[in-house]
Amino acid sequence: MNYKVVEKFVSVNGEGRLSGQLAIFIRFAGCNLDCSYCDTRWANEENVEYTLMNEQEIYEYIQSTGVKNITLTGGEPLLQVGLIELLNVLSKDEDLLVEIETNGSVSLKEFIDITNAPRFVMDYKLPSSDMEEKMLVDNLKYLTKKDTIKFVAGTTEDLERAKYLIDEYNLINKTNVYISPVFGKIEMAEIVEFMHKYTMNGVTLQVQLHKIIWDPEERGV
Template sequence: MQNAEIKISEIFYSIQGEGLLAGRPSVFIRLAGCPLRCKFCDTNYALDSSAGKKMTIAEIKEQVKKYKPKYIVITGGEPMISPDLPLLCKSLKNFHITIETSGIKFLPRLKCNLMSIGPKLSNAYLKKSDKKRYLKIDHLKKLIKEYDYQLKFVVEKAKDIAEVKQIIEEIKTVDCSKVLLMPQAKNLSQYLNRSPLVARLCKENGFTFSPRLQLVFGEIKPV
């Protein structure tokens, strides 16, 4: 198990910038490869499955342990497409593990403390027909049934809230206290400009505003 190799884009120690654990010092393990191509993706360098370098699970664990973290964030790319994700999670079982996923694939019985799911709205699609690939309601249903979760939506315009509500309705069993909205932004100025709109939508709908601290602090990796 320790010899299994995974394509790693980067490992760094930083502050969780988004979601219910925003502000917690965390080690980020970014896996290479994602089948989606969201318009606003800020990790283009990790999308190709050949990006990064192969590391054994033992090497990954060794590097993670140097930071003595409590929290680990396994991100991407799309970590759920990695065949060795179950082994990686198992080997890091003594840490609090968040998996950041777009929710396009369900895997059962992962050692995961928080499934951080970011279903994509049409503001992410390159073309309308992308919806079939970007949004998998059946997988979302299974993920939130099996794991403690948060649902994070990237909002650009007021009309996006209709899609958020539609997805929640289709999933059916969503706990609204676990729904977070965050502004679509690639830089601090976009973040500040869109935050009041997102805050208003949160107040009107009882959702939680998620900060994006990485935009506020500047790129906060590595230290």
Template sequence: MWKWPTVALSYAGCYQAKKSMKVIEIFYSLQGEGRLAGVPSAFVRLAGCPLRCRWCDTKYAWSEAAGREMSIDEIEKEISTFDTPYLIITGGEPMHCPGFVELIKAVAGPRRHITIETAGIYFIAGMPCDLMSINPKLSNSAPKDPELAAEHNSKCFNLNVLQNLIENYDYQLKFVIDEPEDLDMVALCLDKLKEVDPFKVYLMPQATTCEEYLRKSKWLAQACLKTGFSFSPRLQVMLWNNQPGR
């Protein structure tokens, strides 16, 4: 039985001001998921994530030491070569990366639309973020190794953090669904959060290949029709089988 972790995971204490950071990759592609799916966007993938999810498609971004050290100026120079106002800061878990706050403040501007892709395990107030794209990790994403699973389950879900994110930012909540039973966990999660706008809730099939994506999409589409939540595509899986840099 899934138990809601009671340990608070806040950002305070793990943050240090930094002018450079570990970057896994910077690339230009289509936003794959959620309300902006299909929009040509620049992506900055930062290093580090403590969760080790079972079906993580960016395991190469787990280590804080992975990638190349880049200054904010170098990152800005690279993203400004892409002809789009849409910028996505992702990971790993981008808010876990020292330097994240300086980066987001430096690259924000009136002609940029910034999406933060996050698992929703850290809350930082006052960021210039146009869309907080939250992908809460439920117990269905726990690693198989029991020790790692215990670690994952103690950190992956924090109601206070999630509530703060949805109250302080324009947001979307995206849930990865592997099996029909996962829908019960989504319902439980939404039940515990206050004032969630159902039009901002998306269900997405768990898949690492296009074939698996199409197979699961069929029953998930029916589940969306039943629940009223939106189906989110995962274009990165459907078009490119989860290739890094796409």
């Protein structure tokens, strides 16, 4: 299979349970959503430049870096035709830890039963994203303690919706739950105050670390 790779690089993981650790990022072209706050919209444009790489070429690039944490991102990586073939190649190397960043609108079902299955870092798009109607609530049942669900909040309404979903689907006991601010739209102190008000034990506030270290618009970091 050939995959549309718009960039590949080594950096520190900016979000989630591996935040601050070295990771290889493989970014694929194309997305089925258009979130109001999208920071990789350039990767979703029809005329975006990409390199076609097959699974062996991607694996060889990964091996050349010596880095063990792998993040498949986009765009929306689960839209890549034949992604399971790539995952099967990567899963044979037990030293690698593969995470897939996914937007919550593509079913996880066919990706959870492969050997040495990847970890999912799944968004649930809240109201200010303008994309909540695209969310597959069914995906919540496939998340486990090795996975992460991420709520990106830009308003108080977003925070209230996130709390409802966390409670309604018992997410604290199912998976790892993170809340992130939409960059420049909400103060982190407001999120902390909300978490305190509702005693949201088990929820982690996170920031996009790469946007603090580098310019928020910089690519390849």
